[in-house]
Amino acid sequence: MIPHKKVYMYGGYNTISLGTGRKEFNPKKARPGIEHYLKEAGQGVLKQIGGAKNVDDGVIGNFMAARFNNQANLPGFLPMVDEGLSMKYGTSVEGACGSGGLALQTGIRNILSGSDVTLSLGMEVQNTVKAIYGADILAGAGWYQKRKAGHAYFFPGQFSERAGAYFEKYGREKARKGMSMWYHNAITNARLDPTAQEYHNTLPNPYETCMAMEPNGRVFVDNLNFLDCSKVSDGASGIAICSEEGLKKMGVDKSDAVEVVSFVQSVRDITKDPTDLTELEAIKYAANKALEDAGISVHDLATAEIHDCFSIAGILSVEALGLAKPGEGCDYVYEGNTARDGVMPINTSGGLIGWGHPTGGTGVHQAVTIWQQLTGRAGDYQVNIPKDRPYGMTINMGGDDVTISAIVYKRG
Amino acid sequence: MKYEERLQNVTVLGAAGKMGSGILLLTAVEMADLSLQPENKDKTFVLNAVDVSDEALHGLMGYLRTQVRKLAEKKTVALRAMYADRADLIENYHIIDEYIFDVMNIVRPVNGMEVAYNSNIIFEAIKEDPALKVKIFKQINENSNVEPWFFTNTSSIPITELDEKAELNGNVVGFHFYNPPAVQRLVELIRAKNTKDEVNDFALAYAKKLRKIIVASNDIAGFIGNGHFMRDALHGMLEAESMVDDFGGYVNSVYAINKVTQDFLVRPMGIFQLIDYVGVEVCSYIMSVMNPNLDNEDLHSTLLDKMISQGITGGQYSSGAQKDGFLKYEKGRPVAIWDVNTKKYVDIAGFSADVDAKLGAMPTSMKPWKAVNFSKKKDASLEAIFTEMNGMSGKGVEIAKVYNKRSNEIGRLLVDSKVAANDADVNTVMLTGFFHAYGPINNYLK
Structure with missing residues (x-):
């Protein structure tokens, strides 16, 4: 709208x-x-x-x-x-x-x-x-009728299935490279924001650490390791x-201040499984509607805050936004395009994986980061806002691609 | 009788003790997991927790509940599959709570031994007293309604002696857990001369299900673990007694040897702290059980005798906290040392700097045991530390070299006297049962 x-x-x-x-x-x-x-x-x-x-x-x-x-x-x-x-x-x-x-x-x-x-x-x-009891509580974001059949770690289980489908369709190795680079960016950005949960993280090479940590379904889920998940x-x-x-x-x-250029809120039926596990259709709809309403293309954005509760959600959102074709979001991230010095810096204060994910607070945190970036208040994590691309965007997701908010901003 | 049938009725003797409670926990969980398999759902599993102390049994049930919850929280993924057919158990906490109930529901805490008469398996973890063990085994065996198999947790008494004196007809095996059984992965398995194959096979299967590391030891008093530890401890005590003048007093000397064995030798704790951990009295008792079975050796410490006569016992409180022994502990850390001459604890802070100076420098590459043992570069770290130490002199380094040489000798003695089958078994026991960073049979120190 x-x-x-x-x-x-x-x-x-x-x-x-x-x-x-x-x-x-x-x-x-x-x-x-x-x-x-x-x-x-x-x-x-x-x-x-x-x-x-x-x-x-x-x-x-x-x-x-x-x-x-x-x-x-x-x-x-x-x-x-x-x-x-x-x-x-x-x-x-x-x-x-x-x-x-x-x-x-x-x-x-x-x-x-x-x-x-x-x-x-x-x-x-x-x-x-x-965490094992927190998983019960967070599972409330899904349909309770499906809880019994779900994983002990319900949401990691859901997104592990998405990651598994993505691996199968487009290749595991390149997907894991993209996901590990997502983690790397999250950590290196978070280290610049003193309020971030990963501010104290000292891993010498987060990408390597994430790549080396093979997902293990016996102790967690099949296709995600702990670093693929927000904490x-x-x-x-x-x-x-x-x-x-x-x-x-x-x-x-x-x-x-920042001005709200367009805002979209859309929901997908919680009782229905996603049509395609390798696509976030509600995010795709909301994000593109918000861009369309704002009268801009995704390439007019200077930066975006994306709901990376899991690294795979970050990759799929990049594709939903149209920054990369289906199956190429992982390459887009791996090549550094979403890093703070890339063409499209994403989650510049660390996102959900780096800054943290106090679930009900995340959507507001995203808006705060965009306000800081567009008005030059981001301190050590400030990125360049090109004059010809003055827009910012937030995408916040509830559940597995169910309750979506997408907002486009520009400096007032 | 199949594996799970045999495990349908089990008794743990001394179930509320330090070792017994761990054995009870592991066995209760194994039995509960069996009972939850579809083919066993109509069977009843019974685990008798027998102990003389009502008070201890009361504490045991609390321990069990806490520990089972921890285990359940760790294996919730598997538990969800085990309870897949239970429509009423949906959330993790439903499943965890049910599992805790299912484990606890197998356990029957009791202080009369008659319940054991229906058990197929008897785990024994009572006092290290040969006569008492024989008496109890005999009583159960004679009164039993089945043909029970005895798994004794003795760490020192020859199994053949128990088998013969209690007339168990080969239905016994040494199954020696390390403390605490729920954490330590090592089990020493000791066959008596006549232990039946099926008893031994069951022991192996059971240990495998518990994911224990099994090292077979020959049936010679003390086996591998105590065979090393008791001789190593005796060496430490004799060293401390012989160096009183070098360090300016008895407590100084105890402090010095404890420090060298922990820091210079990169062990998890100093030798005197380890004696306290196991218990001053227990160590003395184990030596007295082992000694009559040894040739050309006197495994006996007059220092331990003195400590016991002065009422200093070490060991642990039921909470797991360390009791005072050679050392006095505050929040688990040694702060003073018992002076056998003045019968008082003397604060370490008063003399440690002086003794440290006498011990001299440690290698610059030195790291504490914890940093070395859990590092992926453990071998390289040890190599660096000991290579450097070989080029050094100084009192501490010299004591360490002699100590390591003695540890080495003990290791080889265990192989030569056929207690252990080979060097690797000796090292495995010390690595997994005592958490040493390296085995006694090594080429590190010259």
């Missing part, structure tokens, strides 16, 4: 993504809960926009606090972030790992329906249970979504 009036995003904030890999993470010690993350991310945004008085409404994207943290009724936490949000409109949205994207979509729709400033937050705190993360991100009026109220110049 094309917004019928100007919609901007500004004031993005990320907490760290906490989990294995971060030096401060100790599974045996107590860790901050959802309150901490919502407060830090929410207040991080409010500080940049003149406080809660400028905010009309709030939305929290979250997937499974009801099980990870035994907590529902999340809108009630907005006034905890800042009492200035008390008695204001607040809601929460859920679409599995696409919940953060829904928080953005909801914010955009709030502005289009008359609000001036929405505080959009995305949050997940998942280290409350061991378990605690974290939150926030951003203000606003109208032109909203920007004025906040005293922010347009050029410091």
